[in-house]
Amino acid sequence: MFNKENVIELFKNIKDYWSPKIIAEVNNEYVKIAKFKGELIWHDHKNSDEMFYVIKGSFDLHLEKEIINLNQGDFYVVKKGIKHRPVSKEESWVMMIEKKETKHTGDVVSDITKTVDEQLK
Amino acid sequence: MFNKENVIELFKNIKDYWSPKIIAEVNNEYVKIAKFKGELIWHDHKNSDEMFYVIKGSFDLHLEKEIINLNQGDFYVVKKGIKHRPVSKEESWVMMIEKKETKHTGDVVSDITKTVDEQLK
Numbered sequence: 001m002f003n004k005e006n007v008i009e010l011f012k013n014i015k016d017y018w019s020p021k022i023i024a025e026v027n028n029e030y031v032k033i034a035k036f037k038g039e040l041i042w043h044d045h046k047n048s049d050e051m052f053y054v055i056k057g058s059f060d061l062h063l064e065k066e067i068i069n070l071n072q073g074d075f076y077v078v079k080k081g082i083k084h085r086p087v088s089k090e091e092s093w094v095m096m097i098e099k100k101e102t103k104h105t106g107d108v109v110s111d112i113t114k115t116v117d118e119q120l121k
Numbered sequence: 122m123f124n125k126e127n128v129i130e131l132f133k134n135i136k137d138y139w140s141p142k143i144i145a146e147v148n149n150e151y152v153k154i155a156k157f158k159g160e161l162i163w164h165d166h167k168n169s170d171e172m173f174y175v176i177k178g179s180f181d182l183h184l185e186k187e188i189i190n191l192n193q194g195d196f197y198v199v200k201k202g203i204k205h206r207p208v209s210k211e212e213s214w215v216m217m218i219e220k221k222e223t224k225h226t227g228d229v230v231s232d233i234t235k236t237v238d239e240q241l242k
Binding site for chain 2: 003004005006007008009023024025026027028029031048049050051053068070071073074075076077080097098099
Protein backbone atom coordinates (compact mmCIF):
# COMPACT_ATOMS: atom_id res chain seq x y z
CA MET A 1 0.00 0.00 0.00
CA PHE A 2 0.90 3.67 0.02
CA ASN A 3 1.85 3.76 -3.67
CA LYS A 4 -0.42 5.32 -6.26
CA GLU A 5 -3.89 3.88 -5.88
CA ASN A 6 -7.41 4.63 -7.04
CA VAL A 7 -10.12 5.33 -4.50
CA ILE A 8 -12.94 3.89 -6.63
CA GLU A 9 -11.04 0.67 -7.28
CA LEU A 10 -10.30 0.31 -3.56
CA PHE A 11 -13.98 0.76 -2.73
CA LYS A 12 -14.84 -2.08 -5.12
CA ASN A 13 -12.84 -4.46 -2.90
CA ILE A 14 -14.80 -3.58 0.24
CA LYS A 15 -17.54 -6.05 1.05
CA ASP A 16 -18.50 -5.22 4.64
CA TYR A 17 -20.29 -2.12 5.90
CA TRP A 18 -18.80 -0.01 8.71
CA SER A 19 -15.40 -1.61 8.22
CA PRO A 20 -12.92 1.23 7.57
CA LYS A 21 -9.86 0.49 5.45
CA ILE A 22 -6.73 2.58 5.86
CA ILE A 23 -5.65 3.74 2.40
CA ALA A 24 -2.98 6.31 3.23
CA GLU A 25 -0.81 7.63 6.02
CA VAL A 26 -0.19 11.39 6.03
CA ASN A 27 1.90 12.63 8.94
CA ASN A 28 -0.05 11.71 12.08
CA GLU A 29 -3.30 10.95 10.26
CA TYR A 30 -4.80 8.00 8.51
CA VAL A 31 -7.00 8.43 5.46
CA LYS A 32 -9.65 5.70 5.51
CA ILE A 33 -12.52 4.62 3.33
CA ALA A 34 -15.66 2.76 4.34
CA LYS A 35 -18.99 1.72 2.94
CA PHE A 36 -21.86 2.85 5.14
CA LYS A 37 -25.30 1.27 5.27
CA GLY A 38 -27.64 1.28 8.24
CA GLU A 39 -26.68 2.90 11.53
CA LEU A 40 -23.40 3.12 13.40
CA ILE A 41 -23.39 3.49 17.19
CA TRP A 42 -23.18 6.89 18.93
CA HIS A 43 -19.57 7.65 19.81
CA ASP A 44 -17.00 10.41 20.02
CA HIS A 45 -13.24 10.72 19.68
CA LYS A 46 -11.80 12.48 22.70
CA ASN A 47 -8.51 13.39 21.03
CA SER A 48 -9.18 13.60 17.32
CA ASP A 49 -11.18 15.58 14.81
CA GLU A 50 -12.70 13.43 12.05
CA MET A 51 -13.40 14.57 8.51
CA PHE A 52 -16.12 12.85 6.50
CA TYR A 53 -16.08 13.28 2.70
CA VAL A 54 -18.75 11.62 0.57
CA ILE A 55 -17.39 9.84 -2.51
CA LYS A 56 -20.71 8.33 -3.58
CA GLY A 57 -24.30 8.31 -2.30
CA SER A 58 -25.42 10.21 0.77
CA PHE A 59 -25.79 9.74 4.50
CA ASP A 60 -27.01 11.60 7.58
CA LEU A 61 -24.52 12.58 10.23
CA HIS A 62 -26.44 12.72 13.51
CA LEU A 63 -25.07 15.15 16.07
CA GLU A 64 -26.68 15.78 19.43
CA LYS A 65 -28.50 18.91 18.28
CA GLU A 66 -28.79 18.51 14.53
CA ILE A 67 -28.70 16.10 11.62
CA ILE A 68 -26.42 16.98 8.74
CA ASN A 69 -27.30 15.44 5.39
CA LEU A 70 -24.17 14.86 3.34
CA ASN A 71 -24.32 14.13 -0.38
CA GLN A 72 -21.69 13.28 -2.97
CA GLY A 73 -18.86 15.82 -2.83
CA ASP A 74 -19.92 17.15 0.58
CA PHE A 75 -17.59 17.11 3.55
CA TYR A 76 -17.86 17.93 7.24
CA VAL A 77 -15.41 17.92 10.11
CA VAL A 78 -16.60 16.56 13.47
CA LYS A 79 -14.40 18.27 16.04
CA LYS A 80 -12.84 16.20 18.83
CA GLY A 81 -15.18 15.29 21.68
CA ILE A 82 -18.37 15.81 19.67
CA LYS A 83 -20.78 12.87 19.79
CA HIS A 84 -21.87 11.66 16.38
CA ARG A 85 -23.60 8.79 14.64
CA PRO A 86 -23.61 8.21 10.89
CA VAL A 87 -26.84 6.79 9.48
CA SER A 88 -27.02 5.75 5.84
CA LYS A 89 -30.39 4.57 4.50
CA GLU A 90 -28.83 3.36 1.28
CA GLU A 91 -25.21 2.36 0.69
CA SER A 92 -22.80 5.31 0.70
CA TRP A 93 -19.04 5.49 0.12
CA VAL A 94 -17.19 7.74 2.53
CA MET A 95 -13.60 8.89 2.97
CA MET A 96 -12.44 9.82 6.47
CA ILE A 97 -9.39 11.55 7.91
CA GLU A 98 -8.51 11.12 11.57
CA LYS A 99 -5.51 10.76 13.87
CA LYS A 100 -3.72 7.43 13.52
CA GLU A 101 -4.41 6.35 17.08
CA THR A 102 -8.14 7.04 16.79
CA LYS A 103 -10.56 4.18 17.40
CA HIS A 104 -13.31 4.35 14.78
CA THR A 105 -16.06 3.77 17.33
CA GLY A 106 -14.41 5.89 20.02
CA ASP A 107 -14.36 4.35 23.49
CA VAL A 108 -17.44 2.32 22.64
CA VAL A 109 -16.55 -1.27 21.75
CA SER A 110 -19.24 -3.15 19.87
CA ASP A 111 -19.48 -6.17 17.58
CA ILE A 112 -18.52 -4.02 14.63
CA THR A 113 -15.46 -2.36 16.22
CA LYS A 114 -12.36 -3.03 14.11
CA THR A 115 -8.81 -2.85 15.41
CA VAL A 116 -6.24 -0.80 13.49
CA ASP A 117 -4.69 -4.08 12.30
CA GLU A 118 -8.03 -5.13 10.87
CA GLN A 119 -8.35 -1.77 9.13
CA LEU A 120 -4.95 -2.27 7.49
CA LYS A 121 -5.95 -5.57 5.88
CA MET B 122 -15.89 27.93 6.65
CA PHE B 123 -15.59 24.55 8.33
CA ASN B 124 -19.31 23.79 8.12
CA LYS B 125 -20.72 21.37 5.60
CA GLU B 126 -19.42 22.29 2.16
CA ASN B 127 -19.23 20.76 -1.30
CA VAL B 128 -15.85 20.21 -2.92
CA ILE B 129 -17.11 20.68 -6.49
CA GLU B 130 -18.87 23.95 -5.61
CA LEU B 131 -15.71 25.24 -3.90
CA PHE B 132 -13.64 24.40 -6.98
CA LYS B 133 -16.02 26.47 -9.12
CA ASN B 134 -15.01 29.56 -7.12
CA ILE B 135 -11.30 29.10 -7.83
CA LYS B 136 -10.01 31.22 -10.68
CA ASP B 137 -6.22 31.06 -10.34
CA TYR B 138 -3.99 28.06 -10.95
CA TRP B 139 -1.54 26.88 -8.27
CA SER B 140 -3.37 28.85 -5.60
CA PRO B 141 -4.35 26.38 -2.85
CA LYS B 142 -7.45 27.11 -0.80
CA ILE B 143 -7.78 25.67 2.69
CA ILE B 144 -11.17 23.97 2.93
CA ALA B 145 -10.87 22.10 6.22
CA GLU B 146 -8.81 21.78 9.36
CA VAL B 147 -8.41 18.26 10.76
CA ASN B 148 -6.21 18.05 13.84
CA ASN B 149 -2.78 19.31 12.75
CA GLU B 150 -3.51 19.13 9.02
CA TYR B 151 -5.10 21.36 6.45
CA VAL B 152 -7.13 19.91 3.60
CA LYS B 153 -6.65 22.13 0.56
CA ILE B 154 -7.89 22.23 -2.99
CA ALA B 155 -6.20 23.76 -6.03
CA LYS B 156 -6.56 23.93 -9.77
CA PHE B 157 -3.38 22.87 -11.54
CA LYS B 158 -2.38 23.88 -15.05
CA GLY B 159 1.17 24.13 -16.35
CA GLU B 160 4.17 23.45 -14.12
CA LEU B 161 4.85 24.17 -10.47
CA ILE B 162 8.44 24.66 -9.27
CA TRP B 163 10.52 21.82 -7.82
CA HIS B 164 10.26 21.83 -4.03
CA ASP B 165 10.04 19.64 -0.97
CA HIS B 166 8.52 19.86 2.49
CA LYS B 167 11.13 19.04 5.12
CA ASN B 168 8.63 18.33 7.89
CA SER B 169 5.43 17.20 6.21
CA ASP B 170 4.07 14.44 4.04
CA GLU B 171 1.68 15.64 1.35
CA MET B 172 -1.19 13.67 -0.10
CA PHE B 173 -2.45 14.45 -3.59
CA TYR B 174 -5.92 13.20 -4.59
CA VAL B 175 -7.28 13.92 -8.06
CA ILE B 176 -10.87 15.16 -8.09
CA LYS B 177 -11.00 15.87 -11.83
CA GLY B 178 -8.64 15.59 -14.79
CA SER B 179 -5.09 14.26 -14.54
CA PHE B 180 -1.56 15.48 -13.87
CA ASP B 181 1.99 14.17 -13.70
CA LEU B 182 3.76 14.18 -10.37
CA HIS B 183 7.47 14.48 -11.17
CA LEU B 184 9.78 12.91 -8.60
CA GLU B 185 13.55 12.79 -8.97
CA LYS B 186 13.58 9.24 -10.32
CA GLU B 187 10.11 8.77 -11.76
CA ILE B 188 7.01 10.45 -13.08
CA ILE B 189 3.71 9.32 -11.61
CA ASN B 190 0.65 9.94 -13.74
CA LEU B 191 -2.40 10.55 -11.57
CA ASN B 192 -5.91 10.41 -12.98
CA GLN B 193 -9.34 11.07 -11.48
CA GLY B 194 -9.74 9.11 -8.24
CA ASP B 195 -5.99 8.40 -7.94
CA PHE B 196 -4.03 9.47 -4.90
CA TYR B 197 -0.38 9.45 -3.89
CA VAL B 198 1.48 10.49 -0.75
CA VAL B 199 4.78 12.34 -1.18
CA LYS B 200 6.71 11.61 2.00
CA LYS B 201 8.46 14.45 3.81
CA GLY B 202 11.74 15.59 2.28
CA ILE B 203 11.02 14.12 -1.18
CA LYS B 204 11.46 16.60 -4.02
CA HIS B 205 8.46 16.85 -6.30
CA ARG B 206 6.98 18.95 -9.05
CA PRO B 207 3.40 18.69 -10.29
CA VAL B 208 2.93 19.22 -14.03
CA SER B 209 -0.56 19.41 -15.50
CA LYS B 210 -0.88 19.72 -19.28
CA GLU B 211 -4.59 20.44 -19.03
CA GLU B 212 -6.49 21.83 -16.06
CA SER B 213 -6.81 19.38 -13.18
CA TRP B 214 -8.57 19.68 -9.81
CA VAL B 215 -6.60 18.32 -6.88
CA MET B 216 -7.19 17.87 -3.16
CA MET B 217 -4.18 17.94 -0.86
CA ILE B 218 -3.58 17.07 2.79
CA GLU B 219 -0.54 18.43 4.60
CA LYS B 220 0.54 19.76 8.00
CA LYS B 221 -0.89 23.18 8.82
CA GLU B 222 2.48 24.89 8.98
CA THR B 223 3.55 23.56 5.57
CA LYS B 224 4.45 26.07 2.87
CA HIS B 225 2.97 24.90 -0.41
CA THR B 226 6.17 25.58 -2.36
CA GLY B 227 8.45 24.39 0.45
CA ASP B 228 11.42 26.64 1.17
CA VAL B 229 11.32 27.93 -2.40
CA VAL B 230 9.62 31.31 -2.64
CA SER B 231 8.45 32.29 -6.09
CA ASP B 232 5.94 34.64 -7.65
CA ILE B 233 3.23 32.07 -7.16
CA THR B 234 3.96 31.33 -3.49
CA LYS B 235 0.87 32.00 -1.36
CA THR B 236 0.94 32.67 2.36
CA VAL B 237 -1.38 30.69 4.63
CA ASP B 238 -3.52 33.83 5.01
CA GLU B 239 -3.91 33.99 1.25
CA GLN B 240 -4.87 30.32 1.20
CA LEU B 241 -7.60 30.96 3.77
CA LYS B 242 -9.32 33.61 1.64
